Amino acid sequence: MRSWSPVQHYKHHPQHLMAHAVALKSSCTPPGSPQCHLRQIPTRTRSSCRKLFGPPIASRTPEENRWRSLGVSPKELNLALTVVTGQTFRWRSTGNSQFTGVVGSHLISLRQSSEEVSFLVHSRDEDASVEEELRDYLNLGTLLEDLYAEFTLADVRFAAVAPYLTGARLLRQNPVECVFQFICSSNNHISRISGMVDFLARQGPFLGTVEGIDFHAFPSLEQLSSLTETQLRDAGFGYRAKFIVGTVEALLSKEGGGEDWLLSLRKLPLDDVVKSLCTFPGVGPKVAACIALFSMDQHHAIPVDTHVWQIAVRYFVPELADRSLTLKVHQEVQEAFVKRFGKYAGWAHTVLFIAELSSVQNLLPKHLRSPKQQTGKTKRKAKALLSEDASIENEEKVESKWEVKGLTVAEAIVRTERKSLLKRKGKALFPSD
Known part of the structure; x- marks a missing residue:
């Protein structure tokens, strides 16, 4: 086979030399000239673009632009008076007038402005049902302004505090989540309940994580069933541990499933x-009323605790001041609220309850704030409130008292020994004459 150099090749095949010269000229011709013959760029698929350039532009929209x-209006929804005042313990402050929590399986932030409330779904694959x-x-199907107008005509106290507490709305929570939140709330304070x-x-x-805070969807009953009483006690639940375990077992035994029931x-x-709710361990009339009001459309349910009992005696039924809060009196307080406010009495109760919270007192003028000191009679009556834990053994009651104070028995012993040591040192430094 003959081997030719490029020069010899073009000498014997001049037509090839002409073709190569034309190709070279076309590739060097400035764009826009008539002789320019650009090579066609193949069309890329969506998947090939994603490999080259990352996620589609729509999914990389800045988070600030995804608020809706x-x-x-603030008259219909005031976040600070709704999501962090004791109805639920699942929302956290994550910015100025901004709160983040979980609704179903969605991580959502809510932001309050002077004109409206906006929301942000933190998931990238947001579906159309989230807003619904x-x-x-x-509970946006209920017009709060109309209820406030009715309650203002019905009661002097409500009329006085309502202008300062507009937008305090009732939530419509998932019942499973609500049940376990309020079992945790028994004889407890907000920070510990939240934990x-x-x-x-x-x-x-x-x-996901927002402002350094991790958020989870509330577990199913099957997931909760993996927790043992020992694990819960080790986590600080105390006597409530057996209530959690017992209620999970009771709900799982329901025909058709506990959540549907x-x-x-x-x-x-x-x-x-x-x-029905009081058949669960750890659920008494007050806890049951909370669950009914905040998750079961029982708009006239009245959870009677110390604050609510004081409200009732002070404004509606002063004749109950000399009676202990038995089940019968509990029912009378419920009826007093319903008689005054009607079928949405629970909504009015919530506003009056919020007006008693120490965290809200600065929103009210001084003459409308709750008395700082109770009378001896009121204190005695407060102590006589119906116990939610009547079935708890004596040792568990003692344990709960230590827990409320934030102490353990071991810490109490250490404190006693420390006091004794200081006392001995004091005597050594300042011996008596």
Whole structure:
């Protein structure tokens, strides 16, 4: 086979030399000239673009631009008076007038402005049902301004505090989540309740982190069933540990599933709902009323605690001041609220309850703030409130007292020994004459 050099090749095949010269000229011709013949760029698919350039531009939209309005005025929804005043313990402050929490399986932030409330879903694959779920959770189907107008005409106290507490709305929570939150709330304070609820929530799917705070979807009953009483006690639940375990077992035994059974209670009269809920360990009349009011559409349920009892005696039924709060008196307080405010008495109760909170007192003028000191009679009556834990053994009651004070028996012993040591040192430094 003959081997030719390029020069010899073009000498014997001049047509090839002409073709190469034309190709070279076309490649060097400035863009826009008539002789320019650009090579066609192949069309890329969406998947090939994603490999080259990362996620589509739409999914990389800055988070600030993904906030959407709920179309709700502050008169219809005041976040600070709704999501962090004791109805739920799942929302956290994550910015100026901003709160973050979980609705179903969605991690959501809510932001209050002087004109509206907007929301942000932190998931990238947001679906169309999220806003509908959020509106249902916030009970936006009920017009709050209309209720405030009715309550203002019905009661002098409500009329006095309402202008300073507009937008305090009732939530419509998932019943499973609500049940376990309020079992944790028994004889407890908000910061500790929140810690317990967070511990339970961590058994559910992780949804994300906002401002350094981790959020989880609330676990299913099956997921909660993996927790033992020992684990819960080690986590600081105390005697409530066996209530959590017992209620999980009771709900799992319900025909058709515990969550569906709880949802079915929404269709029953309030008395039947309370009786059904009180069959669970750790659930008494007050806790049952909270669950009914905040998750089961029982708008006239009245959870009677110290604050509510004082409100009733002070403004509605002063004749109850000399009586102990038995089940019968508990019912009379419930009836007094319903008689005054009607079928949405629970909503009015919530506003009056919020007006008693120390964290809200600065929103009220001084003449409307709650008395700082109680009378001896009121203190005695407060101590006589119906116990939610009547079935607890004596040693558990003692344990709960230590827990409320934030002490353990070991810490108490250390304190006693420290005091004794200081006393001995004092005597050594300043011996008596």
